[in-house]
Amino acid sequence: MPKPSSTNPNSSAEAQAQLHEAQDRFIASWGRMGSVWGISRTMAEVHALLYITGRPMCTDDxxxxxGVSRGNVSMSVRSLLEWGVVEKVRLPGDRKEYYSAEQDVWSMMRAIARERIKREVDPLLDALDEIAELGPQVGARSPEEARELQKRLDDVRDGFGLITTLAHKFAGPRGAGLQTAAKLLAKAPVGRKATHGRSRNPAKGGSS
Amino acid sequence: MPKPSSTNPNSSAEAQAQLHEAQDRFIASWGRMGSVWGISRTMAEVHALLYITGRPMCTDDxxxxxGVSRGNVSMSVRSLLEWGVVEKVRLPGDRKEYYSAEQDVWSMMRAIARERIKREVDPLLDALDEIAELGPQVGARSPEEARELQKRLDDVRDGFGLITTLAHKFAGPRGAGLQTAAKLLAKAPVGRKATHGRSRNPAKGGSS
DNA sequence: AGCAGGTTTCAGCAGAAACTGAAAATAGAA
DNA sequence: TTCTATTTTCAGTTTCTGCTGAAACCTGCT
Incomplete structure (x- = not known):
């Protein structure tokens, strides 16, 4: 029910304001995150807004x-659609387009991971392969330095290659399995127990 | 043996130039990477240079x-030292400070991961916890919306929390075990075989 | 102590990225 | 089809980030 959030039996104006504030805080944090990730703050904020409210919204909403311009919203939504974390929704009897965010966190994270790998790791891997091909030339004249170079190049390649393989299992179309894998791995005693030093706020809602 | 790379029995001027070019390409790629990661291009380039040459270098080198300014090098090196991927080296009989990069790729990657988590994930987790504390206020007046909010917040928290736990095992002081874990997981059949569609350059000249 | 060689800081500049606002394009209703 | 509500594009403007270069600051030799 995408009702223009107005007077709802359950919500006083005050509660509304508090909800609003909590949401805004989430939006702000997610937006800051976005800048760190190299995507525009607004794009992240739009996503956060759609996710946290869970309601389809139109451009004007x-x-x-x-508090951003129409053009900005348009561009941000477009990227979000490309990322596959937001979809268009048509409401019958309304000419506007509405947008709503993927609600499953793991799908969402997969989508984010997929994009980031595409933008961050793949180009590096390509470059590495390309550079490796210069190796033989160097090797012809300077075998020792060529070996050193090649080794370092290979080391980096192998490291990132492994991570990529791993990530693709997570981010790929059938990647859902990795949620399980992650949980498994998280429990597995690799070295020692790594509590991440943060006490989970207890009880409350069970999650997905 | 940080010899000012001059005439070496093994290297003709030509080979030297080729080595140089291969290195430059690596440096450029790694630098581009840096921008995507939100660290300055120069900082990434300095690191790439120190890593790929494997030799300690001083500010002037x-x-x-x-081709960057002294101030820029100074700032970049400082950050690199903070990240723990580069260390100071004193050469006896020379007053200059020399710097050299961590040569083990896995240590390097752990350091990078550690920093990125610190900068990207931890703040979000903190914000999430903080926001969750606003929940009860909302809940007092608008139980339904509060539940929805709380659920979404929790979902995100759980997702990132899991990833963080995982990552800390990898990035933590004893994190080396994760190299093994990663390899294991990479082999494990989670869903289906996820060749990452990129054929490793097979010894010599593949095509670009 | 004084001095020379080296490093760090920082105000100001330059280039890049994000954002706006309005014109152009598009899609649905009649 | 035409008319109109809505979305998209994009040139201009603003904002942000990184870089430079020179002055200030260390550090250790004499």
């Missing part, structure tokens, strides 16, 4: 809530 | 090779 987003503009109003985030 | 770096300035000359990378």
């Amino acid at each position: 987003i503009m109003a809530r985030l | 770096i300035m000359a090779r990378l």
Whole structure:
């Protein structure tokens, strides 16, 4: 029910404001995250907004809530659609387009991981392969330095290659299995118990 | 043996130039990577230079090779030292400071991962915890929306929490075990075989 | 102590990225 | 088809980030 959030039996104006604030905080954090990841702050904020409210929203809703221009919303939504973390929704009897975010966190994370690998790791791997091909030339004249170079190149390649293989299992179309794998690995005693030093806020909602 | 790379029995001027070019390409790629990761291009380039040559270098060497200012080198090196991927080296009989990069790729990757988690994930987790504390207020007046909010917050938290736990095993002081774990996981049939569609350059000249 | 060689800091500049606003394009209704 | 509500594009503007270069600051030799 994408109802223009107005007076709802359950929510007083005050509670509304508090909800609003909590949401805004999430949006702000996610947005800051976005800058660190190299995507635009607004794009991350739009995504956060759609995710946290869970309701389809149209361009004007987003503009109003985030206080950004129409053009900016349009561009951000487009990227989000490309990433596959947001989809268009048509409401019958309304000419506007509505947008809503992927609600399953793991799908969402897969999508994010997929994009990031594409942008961050793959180009490096390509470059590495390309550079490796210069090796023989060097090797012809300077075998020792060529070997050193080749070794370092290979080391990096192998490291990132492994990570990529791993990540593709996670991010690929059938990647859901990795959620399980991750949980397994998280439990497995690799070295020692690595509590990440943060006490989970207890009870409350069970999750997916 | 940090010899100012001059005439070496094994290397003709030509081979030297070719080695140089291969290195430069690596440096450029790694530098581009850096921008994507939100660290300055120069910082990444300095690191790449120190890694790929494997030789300790002083400020002037770096300035000359990378064509950047003294101040820039100074700042970059400082960050690199903080990240723990580069260390100071004193050469006896020379007042200059020399710097050299961690040569083990896995240590290097652990260091990188550690920094990135610190900068990217931890703040989000903190924000999430903080926001979750606003929940009860909302809940008092609007139980339904509060539950929805809490659930979404928890979902994200759980997802990132799991990843963090995992990552800390990898990046932590005893994290070396994860190299093994990664290899294991890479082999394990999670769903289906995920060849990452890239054929490793097979010894010599593949095509580009 | 004074001095020479080296490193760090930082104000100002330059280039890049993000954002706006309005014009152009598009898609649905009649 | 035409008319109109909505979305997209893009040139201009603003904002941000990284870089430089010179002055200030260390550090250890004499």
